[in-house]
Every structure is written in structure tokens, then in C-alpha cells.
Amino acid sequence: MGTAERRERAADSGGEPLTVAQQAPEAPDRDIAAPGSDRQGTRGLSAWTGEGESAQQPYYKPLWVEEPARRRRMPDPVREAAVRAVLIIAVTLIQAVVAFLCTLAGSWLAFPMVLSSVASTVVATWAALDVWVTRQVWNQRNGVVSAPSSTARALRRERRLTRREQRATERAQERIRRRGGTGRLSHS
Structure with missing residues (x-):
């Protein structure tokens, strides 16, 4: 209004x-x-x-x-691969249209455009597969897939062990400080 x-x-x-x-x-x-x-x-x-x-x-x-968003945002690497794929596919479609129009017009540019369209189609297929592979790799590394062979589970286990060791070391150092120890091995 x-x-x-x-x-x-x-x-x-x-x-x-x-x-x-x-x-x-x-x-x-x-x-x-x-x-x-x-x-x-x-x-x-x-x-x-x-x-x-x-x-x-x-x-x-x-x-x-x-x-509020219905779905969570895609991870950054996956989104980057998807944007790349969309741009490559758009260029491929433009090349195909130009090749078709040049062929209809009987232009000398038709043959090079058809060759570049074929090459771009191969690259566009690779880009689309790259999105899928990037998504699978991200899921595997970040623990989205809950399978026994998930590498994310092993990475989390290693991180937990490292944190436990750090906490145990910090507790030991704190215990020494509380007792008033100055690095002595005996209490004589």
C-alpha cells in the first residue's frame, strides 16, 4: 500500500x-x-x-x-563446490547455445564452439561430481555419517584421549603447586 x-x-x-x-x-x-x-x-x-x-x-x-530456515546451511567447502559447478554449467549452456546458433547461421565459428562445448560438458560433469564428492568427504570427516568405519569417530577418540592427557597433566601440576612443592623429589 x-x-x-x-x-x-x-x-x-x-x-x-x-x-x-x-x-x-x-x-x-x-x-x-x-x-x-x-x-x-x-x-x-x-x-x-x-x-x-x-x-x-x-x-x-x-x-x-x-x-527461520527450514534446513541447515551447507558447509563452506560444499557450498564453494556447488557455486563453482553452477558457474561452469552456466558457461557450458551458453557455449552450447552459441554453437547451435552459429551452426544455424552457417558461421565459421560453429566448429570451434562445438569443440569447446564438448570440452565444457566434460568439465561441467566433473564439477557436478566434485560437489557430490566434497559433500561425502565433509560428512565422513565431520561425523555426520554414523557408520562403524567412519574416520570421524577415530578422530574424535584421538581428540578425547589428548584432552584427557592434558587434563591429567594439569591436575598433577596443580597438586604439586598446592603442596608447595618447588620441584623437590623428596620431602626432607
Whole structure:
């Protein structure tokens, strides 16, 4: 709804624009007063009424409301491979169209374009497979796949052992400090 339509609606409903207190609660934005707040207009004049500082700033409905994502974001290496693959496939499709049009036109450029399209098709196939392989490798390394042969499980086990050893060493050092030991081997 545009500004003119808002003014018409305000005039039809009694001449006064709807203010923050009269609106239904919506998702607040940084420059929009929250519903129920006593924030005064900050522009010197109200957006619709032409009144001074005492008029409340009208409440504008935001353009969109953020919704939580349905699926988690792809891991960075997988996303990079996917972007690379999409770009390569797009270039391949453009080359194929240019080769087709050059063939229809009988241009000398048709033969080189067909050869480059064939080469690009091979590269595009590799790029699509790269996305799949990168995803599988990421899942294997980061423990998403729960299989007995998962390398992620072995890596986690090694990290746990290392942390236990570090904690045991720290406890031993703390015990020595509490006893007042200064590196002596005997207590004589």
C-alpha cells in the first residue's frame, strides 16, 4: 500500500493516521517504533499530519518478516563446490547455445564452439561430481555419517584421549603447586 493510499485510508477513517498505539503488533525494525512504545516522531513533523514534535510517528509495516530456515546451511567447502559447478554449467549452456546458433547461421565459428562445448560438458560433469564428492568427504570427516568405519569417530577418540592427557597433566601440576612443592623429589 503506497503513501497516497494510506492517506486516503486515514482520511476515510476520520482524518487521523494510524499511530503506533493503534496498530496491531508487527515485527519491529530499527527505525520503527515498537508497538506500545511512547517514542515521539523524530523528523520534526509527523509523516502524515504535519503536526510538530508531539505527534507520534506512524507505524509502517515491514516489507518482509524473517522466517527461520527450514534446513541447515551447507558447509563452506560444499557450498564453494556447488557455486563453482553452477558457474561452469552456466558457461557450458551458453557455449552450447552459441554453437547451435552459429551452426544455424552457417558461421565459421560453429566448429570451434562445438569443440569447446564438448570440452565444457566434460568439465561441467566433473564439477557436478566434485560437489557430490566434497559433500561425502565433509560428512565422513565431520561425523555426520554414523557408520562403524567412519574416520570421524577415530578422530574424535584421538581428540578425547589428548584432552584427557592434558587434563591429567594439569591436575598433577596443580597438586604439586598446592603442596608447595618447588620441584623437590623428596620431602626432607
